[in-house]
Amino acid sequence: MTGIRVGRLFGIELAVHPSWFFVLVFFASTLATGFFPRAHPEWGLTTTWGIAVAATLLLFASVVAHELGHSLVARSQGVPVSGITLFLLGGVARLGREPDSPGREAWMAVAGPLVSVAIAGGSLGAASLVPGPDQLVALLTYLGVVNAVLVAFNLLPGFPMDGGRVLRALLWRITGDRVRATVWAAGVGQAFAWLFIALGTGQILVAGGLGGVWLILVGWMLIQAARATARQTVVEDLLTGVSARRLMTTPRGWLSPYMTLAWAARDRLRDWDTRCLPVAPEDPDAEYGGLMCVRDLERTAPDRYDHDRVRDVMTPTADLPTVTPETGAADVLRLLREKEADRAVVVDRGGRLLGFVDAEAFARFLSVRRRPDGRLKPPSRAA
Ligand SMILES: [Zn+2]
Known part of the structure; x- marks a missing residue:
């Protein structure tokens, strides 16, 4: 997935996949018609939409910062990074190859969430310190909360989520077998993905609405990603030493x-x-x-x-x-x-x-x- 190139950050190419524009519109309109009007009914239409668009762009800036965390650590360890792509479900850093030791893998995996923790802490801290206006406080609070959610989601121990990469690094360190560790961590990842699909289905049946569809979509894409990575790791292992x-x-x-x-x-x-x-x-x-x-x-x-x-x-x-x-x-x-x-x-x-x-x-x-x-x-x- 390469997408449309939009610029470079620290020498790393940033691109957006066409599917990202749907998310942009979806998030901004959900925030502008649901979240912010409920929290601040006193705001006018222009203010509400302005804050909703700003919040969405800041959310994606946070995602880019998270991926930049992974990418910069990867690059410092000699793993080539071809770029960061924003797509339907967030962001992905495109790495030239897999890390070659469990320690490097774990460090690369936690670098992204560490950036998100810093943004969440900084935003929530600033929200509690600045005296106003309301709009700025609401924006900072939102930014803090979504980054906290981003961390919680990413640290679930299922591959290919960041937590799953940490799990793989641990299993790799224990067994000394990267292929088996990947297959196991991808299995846990698929279990979480099915849980998302079940939760999404439940949410649609009980509450209706689009939130459930979102969870199902996330689950489905995670299953594909987990399977593809496991397959790729097994294949690359079978090809070791073959020219x-x-x-x-x-x-x-x-x-x-x-x-x-x-x-x-x-x-x-x-x-x-x-x-x-x-x-x-x-x-x-x-x-x-x-x-x-x-x-x-x-x-x-x-x-x-x-x-x-x-x-x-x-x-x-x-x-x-x-x-x-x-x-x-x-x-x-x-x-x-x-x-x-x-x-x-x-x-x-x-x-x-x-x-x-x-x-x-x-x-x-x-x-x-x-x-x-x-x-x-x-x-x-x-x-
Ligand atoms: Zn991450």
């Missing part, structure tokens, strides 16, 4: 960029029984022009096969992530995810194409990969 060379398919030959798709499909991809083939360069100085795969054909209407040429549908060199044979398989996978690509080309030091690694290669490799303890799954015994 791109191991997953690489060496092409049987080349395609000409001017071949029709019908010719390429029938006489090359099908007859050579391969998923992808490199395309010869049109520029004589280039090593290769691109890569054409069965997937590219599938995106083209069959009645175009006799007219369109390989160069029209191939993925050109500029759009292909490149790796070397020595690149770790987990790094290749991360690169594909980051570039939202389904294939990478493997090149030697001179830039010559050696082969390609695609999503199918990972799927096939992982389906027969040994378990982390080195044992292969035993074949099921026939009765």
